[in-house]
Amino acid sequence: DISDNTIKRICSIFGSLSAMEKRGVEFxxxxxxxxxxxxxxxxxxxxxxxxxxxxxxxxxxxxxxLKKELECKLNLSKKKKACIVGLGRLGTALLDYEKFQEDGFEIVAGFDCSINRIERLNTHIEVFQISYLKDTIQQRSIELGIIAVPAKSAQEVADDLIEAGVKGILNFAPVKIGVPKHIIYLEMDFTNALRFIAARSSL
Amino acid sequence: DISDNTIKRICSIFGSLSAMEKRGVEFxxxxxxxxxxxxxxxxxxxxxxxxxxxxxxxxxxxxxxLKKELECKLNLSKKKKACIVGLGRLGTALLDYEKFQEDGFEIVAGFDCSINRIERLNTHIEVFQISYLKDTIQQRSIELGIIAVPAKSAQEVADDLIEAGVKGILNFAPVKIGVPKHIIYLEMDFTNALRFIAARSSL
Ligand SMILES: NC(=O)c1ccc[n+]([C@@H]2O[C@H](COP(=O)([O-])OP(=O)(O)OC[C@H]3O[C@@H](n4cnc5c(N)ncnc54)[C@H](O)[C@@H]3O)[C@@H](O)[C@H]2O)c1
Ligand SMILES: NC(=O)c1ccc[n+]([C@@H]2O[C@H](COP(=O)([O-])OP(=O)(O)OC[C@H]3O[C@@H](n4cnc5c(N)ncnc54)[C@H](O)[C@@H]3O)[C@@H](O)[C@H]2O)c1
Incomplete structure (x- = not known):
């Protein structure tokens, strides 16, 4: 079994190789x-x-x-389906974020608990009320759930995503959530980035 | 001179120690x-x-x-001032993000090029037209600039921030920007997070 840290390092190697390839580096x-x-x-x-x-x-x-071989071994070339739960400021900014597509993910649905919010949204991606979460995830074989709701609702949303059958969760809410061992879970907070900038500017 | 990679590792050690301290771990x-x-x-x-x-x-x-010593050596306990340029969906979500304060940064100003956008915003942080960028950064000793504008305007905004005297830039726009060597620069994109989830689910 390959450890999480090893996979993270190999993903970084893949990232460096892609950047080098764009610059025309051969070896x-x-x-x-x-x-x-x-x-x-x-x-x-x-x-x-x-x-x-x-x-x-x-x-x-x-x-x-090497880049092609890693892409194949890491299964990065197959597009995976993702959904966003919480269509407020951050959630709608993520709906439009064109980089998702480049990184092997396709946003195929958005969910929110506020009907008012859903009706006012003007987006090319289909949006649903939160009660349609489980059916939509199963019908569209969605593998990744992205959480963009307030901190107090994050755990409840995570539980619903897991029950619906997602494989991974990317959590933007600033709160620790508990997930079972088989779920791939990452928090998206830029604490480390801010700490690095603070530390670098004083050392 | 300490390398960037060493600083990133020490910041991660500091992050682990803070989490352990909250859980009551002693050694x-x-x-x-x-x-x-x-x-x-x-x-x-x-x-x-x-x-x-x-x-x-x-x-x-x-x-x-150890946590206290690292906090002091990395100068993490002193609050540093930051500003956000681009007050659209992502920028306004960042204005309200309460975690900034916990990580040693204080958002003290926001800027946008659209007067209409600035007048409609209802936020406790002071917002300005982009033409006031340099004066405000200098008057308030702002050290960090956060870029949340569309990709095509990111380089121009970075140049203005650097000219105004910031020490560091955190770029959320999906584009590579060029900065001089003395500027601390980080891109905030979750490519690596998405790649990790894709790779982990297939290995
Ligand atoms: N990590 C980061 O980079 C970052 C940056 C900014 C904000 N955030 C976090 O992202 C989250 C969203 O921030 P925002 O500014 O977009 O907030 P917002 O209030 O603008 O949007 C939240 C949305 O979630 C919906 N919602 C609430 N509970 C729900 C539920 N149980 N099910 C479905 N939808 C629900 C609301 O109707 C609303 O549309 C917050 O937790 C915030 O702290 C993270
Ligand atoms: N890294 C991430 O996690 C992530 C996620 C979502 C979006 N994004 C990126 O963040 C950026 C903002 O996304 P958004 O959805 O908030 O876009 P948006 O269109 O809602 O907001 C952009 C704002 O920038 C302002 N602006 C444009 N040019 C400017 C300039 N030269 N000076 C000052 N203000 C200017 C506009 O008036 C607008 O208010 C985009 O580049 C997007 O790709 C990053």
């Missing part, structure tokens, strides 16, 4: 890759070999080839 | 800390000692003590 050494993602040369080679990927030449890894 | 080993943040035992000890912090006992690091 990259494990030392350079380690520098980009904040890891060590030894760990980069170990992480890549865990996925059964080989191909290190005298000039290093071949950027496009 | 933690470097091995446990390494597991929480995805690092190695050796690197955790090295990173902490770089800041000149000692105090490893037979039972491990003392959680509250």
């Amino acid at each position: 990259v050494s494990s030392k350079e890759l380690a520098g980009y993602i904040g890891s060590t040369e030894y760990t980069v080679r170990k992480d890549i070999s865990i996925l059964g990927v080989t191909g290190y030449t005298r000039r290093g890894y071949e950027v496009s080839g | 933690v080993s470097s091995k446990e800390l390494a597991g929480y943040i995805g690092s190695t035992e050796y690197t955790v000890r090295k990173d902490i000692s770089i800041l000149g912090v000692t105090g490893y006992t037979r039972r491990g690091y003392e959680v509250s003590g």
Whole structure:
């Protein structure tokens, strides 16, 4: 079994390779890759070999080839379906966020508990009242639920998403929620980003 | 000089210590800390000692003590001033985001290029037309600029923030912007979070 931390590092390697490919870089050494993602040369080679990927030449890894292999092993090229619960300011900003599509996810539905909010929204993505959550998730095989409701409703929304059958949850509400072990759960808060800026400006 | 990657790791250690303190944990080993943040035992000890912090006992690091020392060395306890440029859906959601205050930042101003948008906003934070950016940043000693404008305006806004004298920029627009070396720059996009969820669900 591959650990979460190993997967996060491999995703960062994939991110660096995509950026290099856009810049036209052909080869990259494990030392350079380690520098980009904040890891060590030894760990980069170990992480890549865990996925059964080989191909290190005298000039290093071949950027496009390695990127394609990682994309396939991580199953990043298959588009997955996602939905957003909570269509307030943040939720509607996320509905329009064009980068989702580039990263392998497709927003196929939005939900809110306020009928007034749903009727006033002008968006190309279909929006529903929260009572249609379970049926819509099952009918459209939605794998990822994105939580953009106030903190006090986040746990209840998470429970409903899990019961409806999602595989993963991305939580934007500033509150810790409990999920069963089989659910992939990430909090989207920029605490670490703010701390880094504060720390960097004083060291 | 301490590298960006080292600072990011130390900020993650600080984050883990705060969470442990809330749970009432008294001691933690470097091995446990390494597991929480995805690092190695050796690197955790090295990173902490770089800041000149000692105090490893037979039972491990003392959680509250180490947290306080890191908070002081990273200068996280002093509140820094921030502003948001772009008061659309995302920008107004950020104006109200109560977690900013907890993480050592205080939003003291918002800016937008649309007068209509500024007049309609009902918020406790003072909002200005974009032409007042430089004067307000200098008068209020604002150190961090947060970009929440459409991608096509992000570079121009970044240039204005830098000219006005900010130390750091947190960019939410999905576009790469160029900044001089002395500016601390971070992009806030959840590509890595989405990739991790996609990869974890298939491995
Ligand atoms: N992590 C970040 O980057 C970030 C940034 C800004 C805001 N936030 C957080 O995102 C959340 C949303 O913020 P916002 O500014 O959009 O708030 P908002 O009040 O504008 O929107 C919340 C929406 O959720 C709906 N809602 C409430 N309870 C619901 C439920 N049980 N089921 C379905 N819909 C429900 C409301 O009708 C409303 O439309 C908050 O928790 C906020 O703290 C996170
Ligand atoms: N990283 C993320 O998590 C995330 C999520 C959603 C949206 N976004 C991005 O955030 C940005 C804002 O999204 P939104 O949905 O709030 O858009 P929006 O259209 O609702 O708001 C944009 C605001 O910026 C203002 N503006 C435009 N040009 C400006 C300039 N030169 N100076 C000052 N103000 C200016 C507009 O008047 C408007 O009020 C977009 O770039 C979007 O792609 C990021």
